[in-house]
Amino acid sequence: MEPTQHPSNPKEKQGVKPYLKYSGLAFQMIVVMSVAAIGGRKLDAYFHNNTPWWTLGLLIVAVFATVYSVIVSLTRKN
Known part of the structure; x- marks a missing residue:
């Protein structure tokens, strides 16, 4: 039989700390x-647009995608 290793610190069982998870989400949104x-x-x-339609469209899609991800x-x- 192999010995099972139990974490000596009970906090190690919790997994990822919440502040690390949320800061990762914020970094993902920024990127x-x-x-x-x-x-x-x-x-x-490239398309010589006077109005930034591509920028607006891609930013709207990015907002919805990141909100969905969060x-x-x-x-x-x-």
Whole structure:
């Protein structure tokens, strides 16, 4: 039989600490929004748009995607 290892500290059983989880979500939101903004600006420059339609569209999609991601991760049991 192999010996089972039990954590000496009961806090180690909790998994990821909540503040690490939420700061990771915030960082993910910042990265997604930045990529959408940069990509939209490049597409607007490529198509010579006077109104930044690509930037606006990609940012709206990014907002909905990150809000959905946050809701899914917050409602997950783990």
